[in-house]
Amino acid sequence: MISDRIAKECDIEIIRLPKLQCSPNPIELSWNNLKQFVHDQNATCRQDDVKQLIEQFMVAMDDKLASSYFHHVYKVEEMHKTADEIMEEKVEPALQSDSEETDSGDKEENMEQ
Numbered sequence: 001m002i003s004d005r006i007a008k009e010c011d012i013e014i015i016r017l018p019k020l021q022c023s024p025n026p027i028e029l030s031w032n033n034l035k036q037f038v039h040d041q042n043a044t045c046r047q048d049d050v051k052q053l054i055e056q057f058m059v060a061m062d063d064k065l066a067s068s069y070f071h072h073v074y075k076v077e078e079m080h081k082t083a084d085e086i087m088e089e090k091v092e093p094a095l096q097s098d099s100e101e102t103d104s105g106d107k108e109e110n111m112e113q
Contacts, residue, residue, distance in 0.1 A: 023076045026069035030061075 007014045022028035038053045 024073050024080070026066075026073050029069045029072060030066075033057075 004014065017025050022032070034054065034057050037057045038050055041053050041056075042050060
């Protein structure tokens with residue numbers, strides 16, 4: 001990709017988020033919280049009121065709240081890593097051994113015929 005080449009030339013690391021996955025994305029988390037805030041506070045459904053609520057949410061966005069989104073994403077990533085390790089260490093070997101048993105049983109049946 002052109003963007004990758006340019007980023008490499010400028011010594012910039014591009015971090016790509018998984019498609020269709022909102023949990024490891026701090027922007028999506030923030031966007032969801034903004035929508036929930038507007039939903040909870042909006043009584044009139046007037047565009048001007050919605051705009052004011054959005055501005056109110058943005059003003060309240062401080063370092064602590066923004067950092068909490070990234071902390072949440074970090075915890076989600078760690079949870080995914082742990083799940084991957086469990087799959088690789090315990091589930092996949094068990095599936096392979098089941099498959100081998102089934103394969104060897106099929107071979108024995110074929111030999112008997």
